[in-house]
Amino acid sequence: AQSVTQLGSHVSVSEGALVLLRCNYSSSVPPYLFWYVQYPNQGLQLLLKYTSAATLVKGINGFEAEFKKSETSFHLTKPSAHMSDAAEYFCSLRGGGNKLTFGTGTQLKVEL
Amino acid sequence: EAGVTQFPSHSVIEKGQTVTLRCDPISGHDNLYWYRRVMGKEIKFLLHFVKESKQDESGMPNNRFLAERTGGTYSTLKVQPAELEDSGVYFCASSQEGPDLAGGETQYFGPGTRLLVL
Numbered sequence: 001a002q003s004v005t006q007l008g009s010h011v012s013v014s015e016g017a018l019v020l021l022r023c024n025y026s027s028s029v030p031p032y033l034f035w036y037v038q039y040p041n042q043g044l045q046l047l048l049k050y051t052s053a054a055t056l057v058k059g060i061n062g063f064e065a066e067f068k069k070s071e072t073s074f075h076l077t078k079p080s081a082h083m084s085d086a087a088e089y090f091c092s093l094r095g096g097g098n099k100l101t102f103g104t105g106t107q108l109k110v111e112l
Numbered sequence: 113e114a115g116v117t118q119f120p121s122h123s124v125i126e127k128g129q130t131v132t133l134r135c136d137p138i139s140g141h142d143n144l145y146w147y148r149r150v151m152g153k154e155i156k157f158l159l160h161f162v163k164e165s166k167q168d169e170s171g172m173p174n175n176r177f178l179a180e181r182t183g184g185t186y187s188t189l190k191v192q193p194a195e196l197e198d199s200g201v202y203f204c205a206s207s208q209e210g211p212d213l214a215g216g217e218t219q220y221f222g223p224g225t226r227l228l229v230l
Binding site: 004036041042043044045046049090092094097098099100101102103104105 | 115116143145147152153154155156157160167168171203205207217218219220221222223224
């Protein structure tokens, strides 16, 4: 069985502050892990993906995530938040087969 | 290159009516997926087409849902008759067929269809 848990349905940070969105997973096979972002009225856009090539993955818009097998985590970070980062973020995994299993999403709010 | 498109963007229908959602994948993408997000919950897989064949329909909730992909191009998802619990956002995604060279094929998502059943 596979599952993804995103801690915190809402996260609020100040502009310029560190962004940390948490994701833990459970998978019976080595997983491929993804972070997607959804801006208002748009589709899900891939931020980054982990495919076992490197544990630290860099994505678009200054985001990165680190795969930690011992902690079954794949947290998303960005050193300095920008107003344009306000969106909903989804962690997902692909274990056996092609379908993605998603977490419940984290709404990121960036305040001045 | 055009992305994944979905039609309509919003649909409001009454319980018992029929609704058909359409998805046009990225040109050349053999894999097509349907997902659904019920409000406040996670996005859940419904089914997967490879070209015109259903590869995996394990996520389809019940037989009121019918998905087709004639000719291996666009896909439709029909809900008949619609129930209140069918409300949510229906996403379509597509990806290229082929060897998983780097692992983790990228699925490209459309903007979704927001369905409200009253």
